[in-house]
Amino acid sequence: MSDVLDEVYSVIYDRKVNPKEGSYVSSIYNHRKGLDKVLEKIGEEATEVIIAAKNGKEEEIVSECADLIFHTMILLASKDIPLAKIREEFERRKK
Numbered sequence: 001m002s003d004v005l006d007e008v009y010s011v012i013y014d015r016k017v018n019p020k021e022g023s024y025v026s027s028i029y030n031h032r033k034g035l036d037k038v039l040e041k042i043g044e045e046a047t048e049v050i051i052a053a054k055n056g057k058e059e060e061i062v063s064e065c066a067d068l069i070f071h072t073m074i075l076l077a078s079k080d081i082p083l084a085k086i087r088e089e090f091e092r093r094k095k
């Protein structure tokens with residue numbers, strides 16, 4: 001059964017293989033910095049999660065965590081790693 005994360009991942013992957021005008025995801029994939037652009041975004045978003053956790057309200061923490069997960073999915077798609085691999089990893093870690 002697919003959920004919203006699968007749906008968003010699927011759009012992200014499509015933006016990688018079929019770049020779209022005006023698309024944020026395509027702009028990351030086609031950035032002159034290459035892979036470094038998404039790595040930079042992940043670093044920024046992780047910092048924003050930390051700041052939100054220290055000072056923010058629940059809504060802000062949720063929003064920053066969503067940004068971090070979104071950019072992590074862009075990284076996974078860039079490496080052709082399906083979201084299912086992450087699910088499998090969590091299954092494997094279950095005690």
Ligand SMILES: N=c1c2ncn([C@@H]3O[C@H](COP(=O)(O)OP(=O)(O)OP(=O)(O)O)[C@@H](O)[C@H]3O)c2ncn1[C@@H]1O[C@H](COP(=O)(O)O)[C@@H](O)[C@H]1O
Pocket residue numbers: 008011012015022023024025026044066067070
């Ligand atoms: N879930 C998201 C999503 N979350 C966050 N963002 C974008 O990620 C960026 C977050 O970066 P920042 O918070 O640093 O804000 P910013 O200053 O605008 O970013 P930069 O200019 O520094 O890159 C913002 O531009 C947000 O709009 C997202 N953009 C797209 N999606 C999903 O991805 C799909 C494809 O989007 P497009 O590629 O734009 O068609 C959409 O249908 C959505 O489902």
